[in-house]
Amino acid sequence: MEPYALPDTSAAAGLEPIVLAQNEHAYPPSARVRQAISDALGQAQLYSDSDWTELRSAIAEVHDLDPGNIVCGCGSMELMSALMLAYLSPDERILMTEYGYLFMRTLARLVGAQVDSAAEPDYRVDVDNIIGALRPDTKLVFIVNPGNPCGSLLHNDEIRRLRAALPQDVLLLVDEAYAEFVDDGFHSPLFDLAEQGNTVITRTFSKIYGLAGLRVGWGYFPGAIRDQLRKVLNPGSVTSLSQVAARAAMQDQVAVVEARGLIAGQRDYLTSAIGDLGLRVVPSQTNFILVDFETDKRAASAYRFLRAHRLIVRPMAGYGLPACLRITIGKPEQMQLTARTLAEWRRQDNG
Ligand SMILES: Cc1ncc(COP(=O)(O)O)c(C=O)c1O
Incomplete structure (x- = not known):
């Protein structure tokens, strides 16, 4: 099989790259999070809590959830892997x-x-x-909301409609890695669906919480699925430093609101600057935008031009979108450079 395709994040020789290819947070962790990590270093000789007790209670408090149904993992990727291992057999369909x-x-x-x-x-x-693509033997339905790489948002009422239309024995997995970037309209969360027994919601500390390198994800699971999942999860996969960092980040919801505002401001700026160049930008509710260059050739040409100017964005051919590039929203100066560089490319573009 092919490995999961990670982007090439190197720039032209001798240049320091500005990586806008992985939907990482624009800013480093807060002083509060760094202090929590530093305090925990003195206990690093001990194994981490394989029940994530304090982290789960911080998550449960913020989201008003039953901590018993929360499972943490080494990134939400680990939770998805474990779920697939626990739930699917060869030749079953997703x-x-x-x-x-x-x-x-x-x-x-x-x-x-x-x-x-x-x-x-x-x-x-x-x-x-x-609903139309369901087959009698579909075992799991997977959606990402808001979506990656498109960034578009499906209203939660629509997801509830989907759940109601699915057979009871079909598991619905909703990956909400970017949920915290959505404006206030999102606040009819879906966690109650997990309590009904056949829906799983996953979230991550890698995006708005800015802890991608510490690898912490969490999910809200029906009890029976949680029990199966824990059998295949590595019990020590979330390090003690990651757990304290995630807990401190979760307890700082003011920082989340601030980050949402900052990213939304830069996203609006870049969306309109690129729109002004006559390119289509898919309206996004995340920390990235998808830009449609209309042809594969023009997307490749823009990619090369940006790269030659240190800006590393994400080609989308792997997603079946070879005429598009995905750009992570970063700091204001990075967004201005991106807009200026694309404008320069546009002036030279003969594709
Ligand atoms: C849709 C989506 N889900 C999950 C992840 C991975 O998250 P984590 O870092 O928690 O493993 C990403 C990362 O880019 C993502 O885009």
Whole structure:
């Protein structure tokens, strides 16, 4: 099988790259988070808490959840891997959306599952298409909301409609890695669906919480699925330093609101600057935007031009979107440089 495709983040020879290819946070962790890590270093000779007790209680408090149904992992990627291992056998079928998160296709290959896809017209997840693509033997349906790489948001009412239309024995996995970037309209969370027994919601500390390198994800699971999942999870995969950092970050919701505002401001700026160049930007509710260059050739030319100017963005051919590039929202000066460089490319563009 092919390995999960990570981006090449090197710039032209001798240049320090500005990496806008991995949807990482624009800023380093807060002083409060760094202090928590530093305080915990003195206990690093001990194994980490394999029950994530304090981290789960911090998450439960913020989201008003039952801590008993929260499971933490070494990134939400680990939770997805464990879920696929626990839940799927070779030749069973999963259904995802056309541009859904590619890592799920890697996992499906790993467990030998078959993947069906539902079309995403105009870069949007479409519930009726998902329902239409269901097969009698579909075992798991996977959606990302807001989506990666498109950045578009499906209203939670639509996800509830999807859940109601799925057979009871089909598991619905909703990956909400970017949920905290969504404006206030998102606040009809789906966690109650997990309590009904056949829906799993995953979230991460890698995006708005800015802890991608510490690898912490969490999910809200129905009890029976949680029990199966824990059998296949590595009990020590979330280090003690990662747990204290994630807990401190979760307890600082003021920083989350601030980060959401900062990213939204830069996202609006870059969206309109690129729109002014006559390029289409898919409206995003995340910390990245998808830009449509209309042809593969123009996207490749823009990619090379940006790269020659230190700016590393993400090509999208692997997602079946070779005419698009995905750009992570970063600091204001990085966004201004991106806009200026694309404007310069546009002036020279003959594609
Ligand atoms: C949709 C989506 N889900 C999950 C992840 C991975 O998150 P984590 O760092 O928690 O493993 C990413 C990372 O880019 C993502 O885009």
